[in-house]
Amino acid sequence: MEYKEFCEQLIELVGGKENIQSVTNCMTRLRFKLKDRDAAKTEEIKELTDVIDVVSNEVAYQVIIGTQVQEIRPEMNQILGLTGENKQSETGEKEKFVTMALRVLSESMGPILIPIMAAGLLAGILSLISLTGLVSAEDSTYMILDSIRQAVFFFLPVLIAISFARNLDVNEYLAVTIALTLLSETINGVKGLDFLGLKLPETTYSNSFFPIILSIIFMKYVGKVLEKVMPKALQYFFNPVLILIITLPITLILFGPLGTYIGEGLNFVFDFVGNTFGSWSVVMLYAALQPFLITIGAGNFIIPIFMNSYATLGYDPVFTVAWIISDIAVCGAVLGYFFRSKDQKQKQLFATTAFSAFMGVTEPAIYGVFVKYRRPYLAVIIGGGLGGLFAGLMKVIGYAPVSLFGLASFIGQNNYKNFYMMIVAVIIGFVGAGIAAFILGIPDDEKVKGKSAVSVETNEEAVTKLLVKAPVKGKNVVLSNVNDKAFASSALGKGLGIEPEEDLIHAPVNGEVVSLFPTSHAIGIKTEYGVEILIHIGINTVELEGKYFESFVKQGDQVAVGDPILRADMAGIRSEGYDPVVITVITNTADYLDVLPSNDSSLSSQEDCLTVVV
Template sequence: MKFEKEAEEIIKLVGGKDNIVSLVHCATRLRFKLKNTSIPNKAELEKMKDVLSVVNSGGQYQVVIGNKVSDYFATIIKKLGLNESSSTEKGEKVSIISMIFETISGAFSPLIPALAGAGMVKALLTVLTSFGLMSDTTSTYAILSAAGNGVFYLLPVFLGITLAKKLGANMFVGGAIGAALLDPSYTALIGAEGIVDFLGVNVKPIDYASSVFPIFVSIFIYYWVDKLLKKIILKDLQLFLVPMFALLIMVPLTVILFGPFGTNVGNIISNSVMWLIERSNLLAGIVLGAGMPFLAIFGLHWGFTPITLQNLNTTGGDPIEGAAVAAVFAQIGIALGLFLKSKKHTQLRSLTGSTSITGILAGVTEPIIYGVILKYRRTIPILAIAGGIGGAICGAFGVTCNAYVFHNIFSAPVYTPFLGYVLGVGTALVIGTILAYFFGLSDEEIKEMEEESKNSVKENMEKELNLEGSKDEKEVEELVSPIKGEQINLSEVDDEVFSSGAVGAGLGIIPEVGEVISPVNGTVTTIFPTKHAIGIVSESGAEILIHIGLNTVELDGKYYEVHINSGDKVVKGQKLVSFDIEGIKSEGYSTVTPVLVTNTSDLKDVIVIENKSINKGNTIIKVVH
């Protein structure tokens, strides 16, 4: 068996056989489910030669191995006498609060692009009407307003779909339950004169458009109804009887019981948060501004999303995001401060420059949190200070966010009062920048970077000379793009293991066509059973991983078709895999495809060619052997 000693060491360091419930793997990671995640020795694991990183996320203890993961997996499985379904023991207990937040996160995550995009449309309309460039009485405004409001109005439908999928029930039946609450036959009963009843039971019709909590309660109940129906209905009849009875049961129960209950729960929670804010805007601003990034690290910030949407629906403005916006600009300030500090440190300068731009223009700051702040931990108290002060100012002015948007410069018009917003985010940005510049890096870190920078300049000069003077084609190998699409930097890939470069150097591609070709002449070394990733070794020895989509191992091969076999010799441009882009997206997964050279450390250099739009066959990487 390969890596026998290393496998034994990994088993030992994750807590031994008795601590392991199950083990699966994807293209790069061993995904352990453990009884107790506090037992593993992360520091010692990361010291192992082939271990690139260790991540505890999503209920899995992930040991990142890279292209050797399948060999490690096979050896560990044999030593454990374990397979994916062999254990019936439960893993480490998760608190109810954690489960709730994780479920909320899973329900809202697929909707964030639509919610954020629609929010920006509303922000644009605010600008146009504020400056007199468009009247809110025109048909043009009405059509654009529909573009901005549609996803919010139909939120019960979308949440019915995503939440049912997250829980494991039929997502389209979940969507149908939400749709029933918005059907004109039901909405016509709202405000109707006389008694409204269902089979003699009094009903109080409520407007559920843009609501959150009622559909959450309803779909949670539907999940158990669906399981019960599948137990008592013959399998041959389940196709139509299960959804039929689910709708007959859930829609009346929702309008009679679960909907009003969910509405009351939402109002209680929202009113409680608002009460706290009203008692002390200043204190609430400090807590939200300083604490929101740390909640985001653990995914707990999703717990505020239903409250935010509830506030937007009932009052038209949300003070939670009105204060939390300061945290975003504090993070951007830290990235800017380190960017200005790192004039000679090309790697850090590149990272902080790109992440600060992403934060300013898009409001996406996860690359700053994971790539900068958690790496340079002297910036953590700076984040709390800058965010807390900025949040306090926003809170003192009573700033509210009046549309669901990502916090970036383009969404500025949706905050009121505007002066308080500008002072709050401006203060957070300036304090974050100044403190990060003067205190964000230790003298030792700066000295190490200076040495790395000198070595990097020297190495780059040597490489350029080698590239210009070399006539041996095998010294410089060109990899062509395996997919037609839009190229993005590896740091922009929404997976910290890939974006950190732990697996290898490379880039990401947003596919436009669902077809993968070979980027080199070589041999197919690995085809994962789930078909979502393929490994190739070129004739010159470059080891390449093409990972089609993020977390798509969970699709178990659905939407993928492989056209070659492991061990096949392939030529540059040969079709390897076909995949259904829309099908993958419909399941809530990203199709962003990392293309990586996984044995980067064994090579003289891996040079990524910067492109925007790339066709299959365009050169994307040069490998120097």
């Protein structure tokens, strides 16, 4: 249990075991389905050692960790008392159909990528071995190893049945039985079949995975109906066989043709786009914009599309090419920053994230560098876009879903031109993004501190946040506990209070002094991004008529983070019987998605105390 302590901390911070409905993972992140997302302490989770970032959207509450998530997930399952893939618990809350569909699709497709990528990488290795002449394609050793790749793609419906059954709470063994039946010699691709006199269309189930997905969904509802109508004493004996004999004919009659039409429809869309705009446009756009999709947690939604291409066409004309170019462009962009930076701490960050991106895992670079400095996004748009444009114009296609290390798979069946053009496209993406990042440069730290672009809790897109510093050192006071109804009710805006341990008040942001009360007990500052901050010293201290208060600024002045703006004699205020709590609120809270106060029990001056989600 190497990650036991981390798992226990994470479980507590997402709201405890009772708040977790389900946990799944993809290559780099844990995906939580939570009963109450507000119970999750997002900012504290981000501070955990193994956490890169947190993204929350309609699909899931996602904690980005890195490739070690494969080791963390089993330990978390053990602590939660789950075996294998956990089942979603019943909460009484009805999940929207679209949200449920996106979640199940995303969570089910992720695990399937592992054997598919392994098969793709094996195909690349075999191509290299064959190219060197050490082993020919007719050699039995080659054929035995290649049978792994063939098996993965032929039995893909079985893998899909397992993954979807786990996520939909369907019996996995019944799901696999249906999948294997569809792939049997008596059904798969056989002409002239009929069921009870009804002619069945010829369907090659090994070349399409949509029928099995529809079949598993249908199986779930058949099981629910049988549980209601079948006496409990008979369910164990009769429900499994009834589920099979109901699901199989419906799949053969309805889902087989329907799934085939869906697959053909996707192919038609790409043919139409290719013939109208050129397939190069899709390759270019995806290679340029993939980091944005990863930022918002939407990277998995292309999986059904490219898997359909492999199943029906035998190759992928768009996404495999595009994501490899985009990944290497991310590496190039961060490496460009490495050569541009003179700060050793920055260089270490850029070096490690560049290496991770080179290995095909771009999340550390995207969440550690891109969302902070923002300009690398533009570098990948330039470099990745150029590489994708070249690959699209040269009509490069992928024969297996691989990473950079599987480039040899682009040879396919002696298609060396395809292989060479892909290498050129990868070089263009890498060099173009690296040069663009070097030229665009690294924003000054002060600018980054003033406005940090990060991915936060949204439904569709990444947004920005403004960090507000603590104006004074002291004990953190929850706003609702402040002894003033107007502030405690958040009627004046969300924020927090601080029991001051010093007299000097500092500017919490860069901005303009837009208001200063004559008594100097309260001051308003507006940032260049429109955030309006009110700092109010004490409860009812206006009655002191300025006694014990001194201001160092006037209305209209520009202030920078940390500048002294006011002085209040806290001991004198207390001696008069007044509460000197320093209240900081965002008066235009309604203009933003949220205002999140710090959870730290005490705050030092200039430590982050509020996060405004823009």
